[in-house]
Amino acid sequence: MKLLLVEDDFELVKSLKPALKKAGYAVEHSDNGIDGQFMGEEEPFDVIILDLGLPGKPGLEVLSNWRNEGLTMPVLILTARDSWHEKVDGLKAGADDYLGKPFHTEELLARLEALVRRKFGHADNQLRHCGVTLDIGEQSVINQKNESIKLTGIEFRLLHYLVMNPSRVISKTELSEHIYEEEQLKDSNVIEVYINRLRQYLGKDFIETRRGQGYHLKEK
Ligand code: CA
Numbered sequence: 001m002k003l004l005l006v007e008d009d010f011e012l013v014k015s016l017k018p019a020l021k022k023a024g025y026a027v028e029h030s031d032n033g034i035d036g037q038f039m040g041e042e043e044p045f046d047v048i049i050l051d052l053g054l055p056g057k058p059g060l061e062v063l064s065n066w067r068n069e070g071l072t073m074p075v076l077i078l079t080a081r082d083s084w085h086e087k088v089d090g091l092k093a094g095a096d097d098y099l100g101k102p103f104h105t106e107e108l109l110a111r112l113e114a115l116v117r118r119k120f121g122h123a124d125n126q127l128r129h130c131g132v133t134l135d136i137g138e139q140s141v142i143n144q145k146n147e148s149i150k151l152t153g154i155e156f157r158l159l160h161y162l163v164m165n166p167s168r169v170i171s172k173t174e175l176s177e178h179i180y181e182e183e184q185l186k187d188s189n190v191i192e193v194y195i196n197r198l199r200q201y202l203g204k205d206f207i208e209t210r211r212g213q214g215y216h217l218k219e220k
Contacts, residue, residue: 001046006036026181033057051078067094074115120164171214
């Protein structure tokens with residue numbers, strides 16, 4: 001899943017980024033409201049963390065602008081501690097959740113997971129498809145032979161995105177938009193390599209190639 005972090009507190013970003021990556025997100029970061037708003041408009045993020053006190057443009061305005069443009073991605077706002085009116089204003093402007101600073105990283109991660117789950121209509125952290133179970137917390141997959149396989153960052157993000165969208169054909173471009181991080185070369189040709197690796201774990205027919213269109217998970 002691709003995550004945008006809009007936050008100007010350098011120390012917080014320094015501690016959050018590795019934790020978010022470890023939790024399986026491809027993270028992009030902006031330290032001000034102007035670039036942050038633009039990035040949210042230009043790229044299909046699966047979830048966004050938005051600080052309200054930002055240089056350039058206040059977070060609340062950024063959020064209102066996204067929603068006025070019809071953008072529906074889940075947004076969690078970071079508010080000043082005990083500022084109930086910021087929370088109310090944020091929710092009214094279209095935030096899906098909030099967290100007051102300071103917060104525990106574990107709570108942030110749990111709230112993000114819940115937002116992503118809700119976005120794709122899933123009930124818990126174990127996604128099942130045709131005898132395969134993807135464990136989001138462990139970033140591992142249990143295959144049809146009941147073997148548990150620990151996935152690498154890209155393998156996990158790739159399979160996570162496919163299993164979250166089981167009934168669609170997904171193009172290489174869409175996949176690369178949701179799995180690569182900012183410093184990684186967004187090369188959609190490499191996707192094939194990772195797909196083949198997943199096929200080694202899950203069987204050749206688990207992920208079908210639709211020529212000229214993209215990939216589709218095996219039908220139930
Ligand atoms: Ca701030």
